[in-house]
Amino acid sequence: MSEPSKQPIAVAVLGPGTVGREVVRLLTEHAEDLAARVGAPLELAGVYVRDVSVPREGLDSALLTSDAEALVARADVVVELMGGISPARELILAALAGGASVVTANKALLAAHGPELFEAADAAGADLYFEAAVAGAIPIVRPVRESLAGDQVERILGIVNGTTNYVLDEMTQRGLSYDVALKQAQDLGYAEADPTADVEGFDAAAKAAILASLAFHQRVSLDDVYREGISGVTAADVAAARENGQVIKLLAIAERADGAVAVRVHPALVPVSHPLAGVHGAFNAIFVEAAAAGELMFYGKGAGGVPTASAVLGDVVSVARHRASGGKGPRESAYAANPVVAIDTVFTRYSVRMNVPDRPGVLQRVAEVFAAHGVSIETVRQASGAGTAGLVISTHRALERDLAATVADLRGLDAVLEVTSVLRIEGE
Structure with a gap:
């Protein structure tokens, strides 16, 4: 296996948790293979921790630093595994502004501040990768x-x-x-x-x-x-x-x-x-x-230190390859402007379980409530007890707001003792 001849790529890890420790371990144990895949050595620049005096299992104390800003400033690739919004957001923005590529598993941050981070990456011409933010090891x-x-x-x-x-x-x-x-x-x-x-x-x-x-x-x-x-x-x-x-x-x-x-x-x-x-x-x-x-x-x-670290390392290899070869990864694709609608406009199906008196005419009155809201019943299952009956009604597809209004009226119907459960039906 030939050794890459390019300058080492400095990798900083922010966060010494379960995933962070596994990322450091894999970077260390598979250094030669990773260097061959990237086309340049990956050099661990350090690991940010809040308190360097606390021993960290599996981490060399010489790598630990409590100065996150300085660590980010000397890194080519920043791996953010801290979680939360702050200071992760500020550190990622600083890394991108400095031209470093960023790999993160921070789903909460991406969901809350994704546009800001993507814009910062575009402005700097840097990569922002986040495979591990969704479903752990699963490549999605x-x-x-x-x-x-x-x-x-x-x-x-x-x-x-x-x-x-x-x-x-x-x-x-x-x-x-x-x-x-x-x-x-x-x-x-x-x-x-x-x-x-x-x-x-x-x-x-x-x-x-x-x-x-x-x-x-x-x-x-x-x-x-x-x-x-x-x-x-x-x-x-x-x-x-x-x-x-x-x-x-x-x-x-x-x-x-x-x-x-x-x-x-x-x-x-x-x-x-x-x-x-x-x-x-x-x-x-x-x-x-x-x-x-x-x-x-x-x-x-979908979770766990080793599986999630696998997804993180996959991103690290990708962004490091780009740095070694002078390429760039995909940018944010946000050209569409379709309205994002509330759930009450969605078509779905309901399964409604309820207890009713076990007497003639009850099912007809229940069915009339569904019909009044334009909701078609697909199936009815009934189990009788001592003076009461359990009904399970599954609907055809209908607007969520019509289904919800149906359930609200059922709860107020004197022919219904209790609506015990309402669940949507998917995958059919």
Whole structure:
């Protein structure tokens, strides 16, 4: 294997967490291979930490520095793995202004300040890569941004949060309650002590905004994404889904229709025949529908130090190659200006579970509420109890606002004792 003859490319790592340590390890252990792939040696310039006096497992103390600004100033490639908005935003902007290429896994920052960062990269003629910001090790950013650049993506349907998929999968496969499944996820390290970002859909919403921006060639912000989490999903919901040949998944959905774009995150019923229904544990999967390519699915580990570090290193190699050869990566593609619409204009399907008195005429009165809002019923399942009946009604596709108005009227109907669950149906 011949050695590259070009000057070393200095790489700075901001953040000494699980992913950062793995990136440093891979840079060190595979230095020769990486140099051959890049065409120049990759030289670790340092690792930014807040407190250099704290020992960091797997990191040489000689590499540690608490002066992030100075580290960024002497780097050719800056790898930002700090998370959060500040000071990550300021450091990335400083790196780009200085001509350094940036690799980040910071989905929250990209969803909140992506346009500013892309504009800074364009102004400096520098690369900004972020494969690890969506779905960990799964290569999805590059395929959507580059491989499908000549196609037209119509829809993206994805499981992009491993924590919620693990919780829902345990509820499905083992019959656990939500609380027990979540506690198990926390014990295994899949969920944080405060799991709000995951279970309430904030993490998935940030990723959905990034994917929608790439797929539809326009800027989609976190504020444009409708969001619901899984904390309201019950064991009864999971059991009812199983009886109907479905599973519940937290889905990130970005779709284009009638000249508009809609982006949403919420739990949904998915038929067991759909590829996403077979995604188990903490794995992620993203289903892409494109005009020419058709249906594509990307599957793999969506989190974890080693898998995410793999995606980060892939970006590092790409931007380092550009520096070694004098090339540049793809710029932001944001030429489109389709309106980003609210969820109430989206066409979808509902599954509504309710308890009603077990007496003649109740089903007719319930059906009249659906008809009053122009919502067509596809199926009705009924289970009788002691004086009450459980109804599960699945609808045909209808406007979200009409479906929501139907449910609101059902809750006020004297023939309905309780609406126990409302879930959207996707993938059919």
